[in-house]
Each structure stands twice: as structure tokens, then as C-alpha cells.
Amino acid sequence: xxxxxxxxxxxxxxxxxxxxxxxxxxxxxxxxxxxxxxxxxxxxxxxxxxxxxxxxxxxxxxxxxxxxxxxxxxxxxxxxxxxxxxxxxxxxxxxxxxxxxxxxxxxxxxxxxxxxxxxxxxxxxxxxxxxxxxxxxxxxxxxxxxxxxxxxxxxxxxxxxxxxxxxxxxxxxxxxxxxxxxxxxxxxxxxxxxxxxxxxxxxxxxxxxxxxxxxxxxxxxxxxxxxxxxxxxxxxxxxxxxxxxxxxxxxxxxxxxxxxxxxxxxxxxxxxxxxxxxxxxxxxxxxxxxxxxxxxxxxxxxxxxxxxxxxxxxxxxxxxxxxxxxxxxxxxxxxxxxxxxxxxx
Numbered sequence: 001x002x003x004x005x006x007x008x009x010x011x012x013x014x015x016x017x018x019x020x021x022x023x024x025x026x027x028x029x030x031x032x033x034x035x036x037x038x039x040x041x042x043x044x045x046x047x048x049x050x051x052x053x054x055x056x057x058x059x060x061x062x063x064x065x066x067x068x069x070x071x072x073x074x075x076x077x078x079x080x081x082x083x084x085x086x087x088x089x090x091x092x093x094x095x096x097x098x099x100x101x102x103x104x105x106x107x108x109x110x111x112x113x114x115x116x117x118x119x120x121x122x123x124x125x126x127x128x129x130x131x132x133x134x135x136x137x138x139x140x141x142x143x144x145x146x147x148x149x150x151x152x153x154x155x156x157x158x159x160x161x162x163x164x165x166x167x168x169x170x171x172x173x174x175x176x177x178x179x180x181x182x183x184x185x186x187x188x189x190x191x192x193x194x195x196x197x198x199x200x201x202x203x204x205x206x207x208x209x210x211x212x213x214x215x216x217x218x219x220x221x222x223x224x225x226x227x228x229x230x231x232x233x234x235x236x237x238x239x240x241x242x243x244x245x246x247x248x249x250x251x252x253x254x255x256x257x258x259x260x261x262x263x264x265x266x267x268x269x270x271x272x273x274x275x276x277x278x279x280x281x282x283x284x285x286x287x288x289x290x291x292x293x294x295x296x297x298x299x300x301x302x303x304x305x306x307x308x309x310x311x312x313x314x315x316x317x318x319x320x321x322x323x324x325x326x327x328x329x330x331x332x333x334x335x336x337x338x339x340x341x342x343x344x345x
Contacts, residue, residue: 030271032303034079035071036287041109041278041297045150048088052148061096063088064153067299077158079273079301081326082252085153086299089114089143097140097171102157103205103249104133107277107322108213109152109297113145118209120179123186125149128213128279130239130322132185132248134205135160136167138176152277152299154324156251185209195242206241206248220258220320231266233310234259247328259283259312259319266309270338272327273304281319283312289344307341 010016018025044065051063064085068076078084087106089095091113106116108129115124119137133139143149160166181187188196189208201207219237229235236257239248247253259265259281276285282295287308292300302308304326312319330336 030305032080032273032305033071034069034077034273034301034303036290036292036300036302036306036308037069038292038294038298038300039067039084041295041299044086045297048086048150049148052088052090057089057093057095061098067301069301071303072158075158075161078275079158079303079326081156081159081162081273081329082275082324083153083155083157084275084277084299084301086150087153088148088150089141090148091143091145093141093143094175095141096174097138097176098169099136099138099171100157100168101135101166102155102160103135103251104139104153104155105248105252105254105324106131106133106151106153109150109277111143111145111147111149113147114141114143114149115182116141117176117178120176121184121209122178122182123209124183125151126213128216128322130211130216130248130254132206132209132211134203134249138171140171140175142175154252154275156249156326159251159326159329183210186212189242190215193242201243204250206239206243208242208248211239211248211254216256220256223258225260229258229260232268233257233265234263249328250332251326251329252324253327254322254324257321257323259310259321261312261317262315263310263312263319265311267307267341267343268309268338269305269307269341269343270327271304271330271336272325272338274302274323274325276300276302276321276323279320279322281312281317282314283310283319285310286343286345291345307343309343 064087067078067084108125108127115122118139185208239254278294278298284293288306
């Protein structure tokens with residue numbers, strides 16, 4: 001059968017025999033090309049500082065170190081649907097205004113005195129803040145502080161490019177004009193379930209431009225030890241869209257979680273891919289038998305359908321993790337599945 005000339009004829013006709021590919025096209029369960037991986041803040045921060053001195057923003061447009069998963073190098077991605085990068089901007093610098101189809105956000109790691117302007121609204125930055133940049137929104141950056149400003153960049157461009165739906169455009173000037181009050185999205189909407197009645201949704205994204213760390217910390221503190229939390233994720237809170245109660249973006253969900261001292265989580269696996277940034281504390285996450293030890297500002301990835309569990313290795317201090325995922329996509333397409341699992345030693 002393998003020598004049958006009809007197979008070669010099929011190639012020339014733009015066709016192929018399904019029976020030769022059936023096992024690859026319909027696997028028994030998902031197996032991501034991404035692998036469990038941790039990116040060290042301690043090792044990457046000096047590299048960021050080096051390039052901040054040797055590479056101008058005029059040359060780079062965005063001075064970012066991409067966090068590339070060893071299993072997803074071409075094209076580069078952090079997990080199969082999402083990307084993470086570390087971006088730095090120095091005092092006195094501005095970054096060119098542009099927009100793209102991909103949804104994006106930045107989670108601030110260090111610094112003060114900078115802001116991003118999103119569709120005419122200046123959105124200020126402080127460590128722990130989550131700043132949204134929905135798809136096709138103009139955005140640029142300005143830094144008028146005294147120390148380097150560093151944040152975690154997140155985008156869904158691997159998904160958007162796989163769907164062949166990506167567009168990109170530069171603004172005619174370096175910076176866009178400010179046309180709205182500063183931090184308007186946060187000041188109008190970041191008040192629990194008290195939502196302005198005179199406004200209406202302008203799209204599928206959350207209208208909150210900045211989820212401040214002060215509000216996030218207040219929510220975590222308010223729960224304190226009054227709730228048992230999740231056996232898998234501890235005290236875990238979802239950043240939500242006040243219009244819908246759902247995720248902040250149609251393709252990206254964001255969460256923050258507190259692991260109590262000595263927390264030893266239950267094993268779990270799900271079709272969702274996840275990227276974590278360590279806000280504070282130290283611990284480990286075991287993913288398919290691979291132990292990822294982490295500490296403050298490290299980033300680590302859990303591929304979809306990988307078995308994992310979190311451990312807080314401190315007996316006295318909390319560990320706090322920020323994370324984002326592609327769960328909104330999985331749920332909207334009816335592809336989400338999760339179950340208990342043993343991630344190994």
C-alpha cells in the first residue's frame with residue numbers, strides 16, 4: 001500500500017488520506033507544545049537595565065524582553081494562546097503611540113511617576129496595578145518619575161495571529177492627545193457593584209482602565225481568614241468586568257490569589273493555559289512532575305491540560321500570585337474542562 005502511486009497523485013491534487021493522519025488530528029487528550037517553565041526576575045532584571053542604557057526607545061519602540069517558552073520559539077509565545085514580556089521605560093522617556101487588534105494589559109512590578117495613555121485617558125501606574133489596553137485602543141507611555149519603571153506585558157497575539165485576524169497601526173504623532181479625565185475608568189467604575197447609570201458598555205472589555213493594587217489588597221485583606229478558599233488555589237479572586245460580572249477581556253481572564261503560610265494545594269488540570277507573576281512570597285508549583293521554585297516577580301507558565309499544584313514553602317508568610325489565562329476563550333467555545341489530577345513529585 002505504501003508504494004501505491006495513488007498517494008503521490010493525491011499530493012499533486014491538494015488532497016491527503018485521512019487514515020494516515022487520524023491519530024494526530026484527533027488525540028485522546030490535549031498535549032501542549034508549551035512546557036512548564038519559570039523566568040527568573042533576579043536574572044532578567046539586570047538584562048533589562050543593561051538594554052535600557054544601550055538601546056533607546058526611538059530604536060526599539062518598545063524595550064521589552066519576551067518570555068519565550070522553550071516549546072514555542074517560532075513564532076515566540078509564552079503559552080500557546082498568550083504572551084508575556086518584561087518592559088522597561090526610563091525617566092524622561094516616551095513610547096510611540098500605536099494600536100493593535102490584540103488585547104493587552106500591563107501588571108506593574110516596580111517604579112512610580114509613569115502613565116500610559118489609552119484612547120485619550122492617562123492611566124497612572126503603581127506596583128501591583130493592573131492596567132487594561134483593549135484591542136484596537138491607542139496607547140503610549142510617558143515616564144516623569146526618577147527611577148526605572150518596569151512592568152509585565154501581556155497580550156493574546158498568539159491566539160489572534162493563529163486566527164489570522166491581527167491588525168497594527170502607528171499613531172501619526174509620537175503621543176496621542178489627552179482627551180478624557182485622568183484615570184476616568186477607575187474612578188467611575190472601581191467601586192464594587194456600584195456602576196454609573198448614565199454610561200453604557202462600549203465593547204466586550206471592562207471599562208475599568210486601572211485595577212489598583214490598593215483596592216486589590218483591600219479585597220484580599222477583607223477576606224482575611226474568614227474563608228477557607230479553594231483547595232487548589234487558596235484565596236483566589238477574579239478581576240471582573242462591572243458590566244457583565246465576567247472576565248476583564250473576552251480572551252483573557254485575570255486573577256489574584258493568596259496562599260496562606262504552609263499552603264499545600266490539591267492537584268488539578270484544565271484545558272486553560274495560565275501565566276503567573278509572583279507579587280510576593282516564595283514557593284513552588286509542581287507541573288507534570290517538574291518543580292518550578294519561584295520568588296518575588298518571577299514569572300512561570302502552566303500549559304493547558306498540564307497537572308499542577310501550588311505550595312507556599314514559608315511557614316510564616318503569605319504568598320501572593322497574580323495570573324492570567326485563556327479561560328474566557330475556552331468557556332465561550334465550550335472547550336473548558338477541569339479535573340483533579342496528580343502532578344507528580
